[in-house]
């Protein structure tokens with residue numbers, strides 16, 4: 001593919017660009033991708049975690065998702081027209097390379113796309129780590145920065161399953177890692193109710209090794225909490241009575257805050273702390289001190305001049321974006337000292353019960369409009385930390401909204417929800433807006 005330099009339009013990155021330039025183009029039934037990406041891009045901690053590793057990312061093949069993804073994320077609000085379309089296409093192509101179902105131009109399930117995207121970002125990171133280790137093993141003199149996966153740091157969480165025999169009390173425990181939780185629609189309820197229902201203790205059939213009894217209970221708890229909890233509301237399903245796929249359009253209330261407290265126990269670990277190193281944050285240029293003597297293995301043909309130019313511009317965009325982003329976030333490592341007004345007033349009892357570690361704040365959601373599974377349209381509503389405003393992304397159209405309007409209008413269409421751990425939310429928000437915390441999320 002030839003890239004024309006004339007299609008690349010770079011604006012002054014230090015200016016906040018007008019809203020309309022924040023949208024993503026519909027390349028032909030790609031609203032599922034656009035709505036999903038806008039939500040992911042808006043997770044400020046994820047954004048920073050990814051872009052601060054810019055120098056490592058540049059060792060990836062240019063077609064790798066990790067690299068295409070960060071290129072689009074960092075320059076989305078600054079470039080437009082063909083340049084942006086090209087970056088979007090590269091993300092789509094990179095996902096399609098391992099999930100061929102997304103290669104054409106037809107409507108897809110946003111949750112399936114999100115899932116593939118997160119899995120692939122993780123796998124790309126693992127490849128980067130492995131290649132780095134190989135290189136280091138071959139040349140013991142080199143010191144390498146370790147790649148830290150922003151998906152793992154932000155979205156991963158661990159659940160613990162405990163099966164207990166109702167006869168003799170013998171139990172077994174296993175743990176599983178997730179990046180997203182799929183919860184069932186409970187009509188007329190809230191996301192909190194649907195989540196609580198998922199964690200309800202179940203009676204199951206299981207033969208006990210000790211007493212040969214047949215009945216057990218299955219209890220679920222969070223073993224480790226995520227920084228950002230992604231919830232997928234199962235609105236699409238197969239209706240066995242009618243023999244067709246059906247969309248559930250029941251109302252489900254969308255609370256501003258979620259509490260995971262009932263689903264935690266004394267062993268539940270908090271999310272990864274926001275540990276931006278001061279040195280790196282103050283001087284993003286330092287990140288380039290990670291020395292790789294040669295680029296990691298790249299499976300691509302030789303680059304033409306135009307492609308090289310594009311790559312250089314991409315690198316420049318990344319460099320400036322990461323500098324801006326880190327400028328804003330370089331004090332966040334003090335998160336452990338940040339408490340909201342409400343929490344301070346409640347004193348230490350809340351901290352002791354673990355309440356502080358279990359509240360989550362709504363930051364974005366993907367909605368599916370339309371009645372059919374195979375048709376319809378995806379949009380997203382996103383809290384913008386920078387401007388302290390809610391935005392509705394409808395492909396290239398971007399408009400201002402507010403949280404109460406989102407909560408009222410998306411009851412029947414809300415599909416994927418992003419909730420950020422309260423401490424991370426407040427830390428980012430405080431840095432971004434310089435405002436006091438809203439005491440509206442105390443449980």
Ligand SMILES: [Zn+2]
Pocket residue numbers: 165166167168169170208209210211212213
């Ligand atoms: Zn038993």
